[in-house]
Amino acid sequence: MLKLNILLFVLLSVLAFTIYADEIPSTLKLEAIIFDQHPSLDSNFEPEGGNLTPGLVKTSLNQVSRVPELVSTAQTALNNQGRIKSPTTFKWWFASNPATNVPIQSPMVLNYQDRSGVYSYSNSYFFPIDGKGWDATGKYRIYSNGSVNHNFHFCLKINSKFTYKGTEEFLFVGDDDVWVFIDNKLAVDLGGLHSREQASINLKSSTLGLKVDKTYNFDFFYCERHTTASNMRIDTNLEVFCPYYDYCGVCSGDGSTCCNAATTCNDNKPCTIDTCPPWNTVIDSGKSISDYCSHTPKSCPNDNQCYTGSCNTANGNCQQTKITCPPIACQVLIGCNNSTGCQYKPKCSGPCNTGKCDAQGECIARDCQGSDPCKVYSCDPNSGCSMVDKCPQLDNPCIIASCSANGTCINTDISQGGKCCKDDCDDKLKPCQYGTCDTDGKCIVHEKDLEDGNLCTIGKCDPATGVVSQDPVVCDGCKDCAEGNCIQVDANCDDSNFCTIDACSASGNCTYTPTNCDDQDPCTIDTCDAKEGKCVHTPLVCPDEGNCQVGYCSAGECKVKPRECPATGAFCLITECDEAAGCIVYDKRCTSDNPKCQRGVCSNETAECVSRDYDPKPFICKTAAVVSTAVIAGVTVAGAVALGLAIFGGKKGYDYWKETHDNKISMATENPLYVQNPASAENPLYTGNT
Ligand SMILES: *[C@@H]1O[C@H](CO)[C@@H](O)[C@H](O)[C@H]1NC(C)=O
Ligand SMILES: *[C@@H]1O[C@H](CO)[C@@H](O)[C@H](O)[C@H]1NC(C)=O
Ligand SMILES: *[C@@H]1O[C@H](CO)[C@@H](O)[C@H](O)[C@H]1NC(C)=O
Ligand SMILES: *[C@@H]1O[C@H](CO)[C@@H](O)[C@H](O)[C@H]1NC(C)=O
Numbered sequence: 001m002l003k004l005n006i007l008l009f010v011l012l013s014v015l016a017f018t019i020y021a022d023e024i025p026s027t028l029k030l031e032a033i034i035f036d037q038h039p040s041l042d043s044n045f046e047p048e049g050g051n052l053t054p055g056l057v058k059t060s061l062n063q064v065s066r067v068p069e070l071v072s073t074a075q076t077a078l079n080n081q082g083r084i085k086s087p088t089t090f091k092w093w094f095a096s097n098p099a100t101n102v103p104i105q106s107p108m109v110l111n112y113q114d115r116s117g118v119y120s121y122s123n124s125y126f127f128p129i130d131g132k133g134w135d136a137t138g139k140y141r142i143y144s145n146g147s148v149n150h151n152f153h154f155c156l157k158i159n160s161k162f163t164y165k166g167t168e169e170f171l172f173v174g175d176d177d178v179w180v181f182i183d184n185k186l187a188v189d190l191g192g193l194h195s196r197e198q199a200s201i202n203l204k205s206s207t208l209g210l211k212v213d214k215t216y217n218f219d220f221f222y223c224e225r226h227t228t229a230s231n232m233r234i235d236t237n238l239e240v241f242c243p244y245y246d247y248c249g250v251c252s253g254d255g256s257t258c259c260n261a262a263t264t265c266n267d268n269k270p271c272t273i274d275t276c277p278p279w280n281t282v283i284d285s286g287k288s289i290s291d292y293c294s295h296t297p298k299s300c301p302n303d304n305q306c307y308t309g310s311c312n313t314a315n316g317n318c319q320q321t322k323i324t325c326p327p328i329a330c331q332v333l334i335g336c337n338n339s340t341g342c343q344y345k346p347k348c349s350g351p352c353n354t355g356k357c358d359a360q361g362e363c364i365a366r367d368c369q370g371s372d373p374c375k376v377y378s379c380d381p382n383s384g385c386s387m388v389d390k391c392p393q394l395d396n397p398c399i400i401a402s403c404s405a406n407g408t409c410i411n412t413d414i415s416q417g418g419k420c421c422k423d424d425c426d427d428k429l430k431p432c433q434y435g436t437c438d439t440d441g442k443c444i445v446h447e448k449d450l451e452d453g454n455l456c457t458i459g460k461c462d463p464a465t466g467v468v469s470q471d472p473v474v475c476d477g478c479k480d481c482a483e484g485n486c487i488q489v490d491a492n493c494d495d496s497n498f499c500t501i502d503a504c505s506a507s508g509n510c511t512y513t514p515t516n517c518d519d520q521d522p523c524t525i526d527t528c529d530a531k532e533g534k535c536v537h538t539p540l541v542c543p544d545e546g547n548c549q550v551g552y553c554s555a556g557e558c559k560v561k562p563r564e565c566p567a568t569g570a571f572c573l574i575t576e577c578d579e580a581a582g583c584i585v586y587d588k589r590c591t592s593d594n595p596k597c598q599r600g601v602c603s604n605e606t607a608e609c610v611s612r613d614y615d616p617k618p619f620i621c622k623t624a625a626v627v628s629t630a631v632i633a634g635v636t637v638a639g640a641v642a643l644g645l646a647i648f649g650g651k652k653g654y655d656y657w658k659e660t661h662d663n664k665i666s667m668a669t670e671n672p673l674y675v676q677n678p679a680s681a682e683n684p685l686y687t688g689n690t
């Protein structure tokens with residue numbers, strides 16, 4: 001029984017839906033959002049009276065922000081005429097800004113007019129936010145129209161889309177500013193502070209160049225800026241729809257009406273940049289928007305190689321902290337240079353070192369030892385390795401020094417019982433000489449040996465004292481002496497900058513060639529990090545243009561390509577890139593062969609659109625033959641007027657009317673269809689309609 005009931009219910013639901021779906025929708029909902037403004041927060045509201053001023057806003061809508069922009073943000077004569085007293089705050093007319101406005105979702109419901117086939121909204125006391133917004137805060141003065149208090153200061157916007165059927169029209173009557181953009185082009189321009197004005201647009205006859213079945217943006221902007229009247233009338237058969245909602249529930253919203261980065265997302269950490277979640281974030285139940293905020297650490301860049309930039313968590317200011325230079329094996333830290341970073345010098349430099357360290361970090365000394373047991377080897381920190389005879393001649397010419405094969409010094413006394421030449425030598429020798437005796441006891445004079453076996457020293461003897469000493473060979477600049485030759489030593493040019501290649505030139509000058517960090521990829525920025533001592537290849541970031549042009553790098557140049565949105569896999573589900581929102585998905589709107597009498601139905605299964613008659617038929621479809629002439633004439637209200645004339649005055653009358661009215665839209669009240677007995681004859685359409 002229960003099962004049967006459910007089945008019945010399902011059947012009935014399907015049936016009910018089918019019936020409902022074939023009826024022409026009786027209402028059209030415009031997803032408007034109102035930004036409540038106040039004269040004390042924006043001087044553009046309640047200025048002295050003005051007049052209609054076209055040309056205030058740019059003729060192309062900014063597709064990303066989808067709000068109008070002033071042609072000039074200066075205090076031009078035109079802005080003044082349009083009573084834009086504060087051009088810089090114009091940007092908050094249609095965008096959330098907690099300091100000057102309060103956003104309020106305020107859908108407008110247009111009712112289907114069976115006789116004219118259009119949806120209509122008409123209100124000459126258009127005060128949709130009385131008692132709301134700033135009124136509700138009680139903080140600011142409430143304005144009066146003389147007898148009643150009304151909220152006279154607000155701006156309304158509708159960001160929507162429509163699929164062009166080929167028959168659409170749009171009529172607006174009201175005060176004050178109105179701008180309508182179709183396909184991002186300005187189509188209605190009633191800017192300025194003015195009393196009731198009217199504008200209409202026939203999408204077919206206009207210069208918009210729309211293509212049937214294509215979907216376009218429809219953006220409507222309206223401001224009420226002044227006491228004491230507020231009129232609003234819209235007549236249209238433009239079936240706009242909302243392609244997407246943000247997490248605030250706002251149609252085509254960006255999240256800004258319910259998320260404010262400075263308040264909603266404030267994590268009270270001055271070192272993070274708080275951002276609201278992207279519009280399409282799904283807020284799970286039990287969670288709040290603030291759970292989805294992002295908090296990016298504030299970056300504090302600096303190019304001082306000895307300091308790192310960081311953010312002071314107490315006040316959010318960037319501060320510099322001195323880096324600690326890391327120890328480097330076999331190098332001694334000298335200090336830090338602001339432009340080149342940590343400075344080191346080789347620990348084991350000098351002619352007595354190999355330049356290398358052992359595992360314990362101790363310098364490995366140069367081996368100056370030779371194999372001759374008759375030499376004494378040593379290293380001089382200035383001149384390097386040297387050797388001297390182990391057994392030098394003594395000052396006494398009677399003793400001959402020699403060295404045996406096992407390195408033992410043997411002093412042979414040749415004085416031969418007093419016959420030595422000591423006295424003879426004492427007479428002859430200068431301080432830099434020494435003597436030996438010959439067999440006859442005569443003194444043989446020798447010059448002292450200045451050679452120490454080190455080719456990089458030059459021996460000399462002090463003529464006054466006879467002391468033999470060694471001077472190192474002096475080489476130019478960065479060259480050092482090795483085996484008697486001056487050779488280029490790159491290590492002498494070490495500037496401790498990892499980002500230069502240090503070399504000693506043939507002329508003895510140091511050269512510093514920047515490290516070649518080129519990775520041959522023109523899409524990376526190659527730099528050398530002196531702190532880390534390595535090449536850094538940062539990919540070139542090519543910025544996106546808007547939300548639908550993706551930036552990429554090609555051969556070193558930034559280019560953009562259209563964003564590709566993932567396919568939905570269903571014929572009736574459209575995916576496309578919207579400049580304001582990125583990839584969006586919405587139901588396909590099918591057009592029909594005769595949009596006024598038929599609806600287009602989309603089928604995933606057959607992947608096609610079919611036309612289905614509305615059931616019941618709208619009034620304008622009942623007298624098909626006449627109606628089609630009138631309808632095709634294009635102007636809905638006028639069409640209905642024409643229809644009446646065609647019926648009452650015949651084709652001649654209709655032609656006459658058409659000529660005299662030049663297709664201008666007439667007020668619905670003048671429409672003979674709405675009058676029971678025009679020309680004192682029974683109106684069959686008036687009585688006959690059901
Ligand atoms: C003020 O508003 C009331 C009701 O909203 C209306 O009846 C009246 O005519 C308005 N007065 C003026 C001066 O517009
Ligand atoms: C730091 O290094 C640069 C480049 O090598 C040099 O010109 C400058 O004199 C150095 N500054 C100090 C304070 O040593
Ligand atoms: C290095 O940078 C620090 C921090 O900016 C600055 O205080 C210091 O004076 C600089 N030193 C030299 C030698 O320029
Ligand atoms: C070294 O040689 C000398 C002479 O040839 C000899 O007298 C002496 O004993 C030797 N010394 C050693 C330690 O072998």
Ligand SMILES: *[C@@H]1O[C@H](CO)[C@@H](O)[C@H](O)[C@H]1NC(C)=O
Binds near residue numbers: 505507
């Ligand atoms: C080397 O330096 C000297 C001065 O020290 C200079 O006169 C000479 O031109 C330099 N040579 C080169 C090749 O740079």
Ligand SMILES: *[C@@H]1O[C@H](CO)[C@@H](O)[C@H](O)[C@H]1NC(C)=O
Binds near residue numbers: 570572602
């Ligand atoms: C078509 O299929 C998609 C994906 O399953 C679905 O979301 C959509 O409602 C379908 N539309 C129609 C008209 O059946």
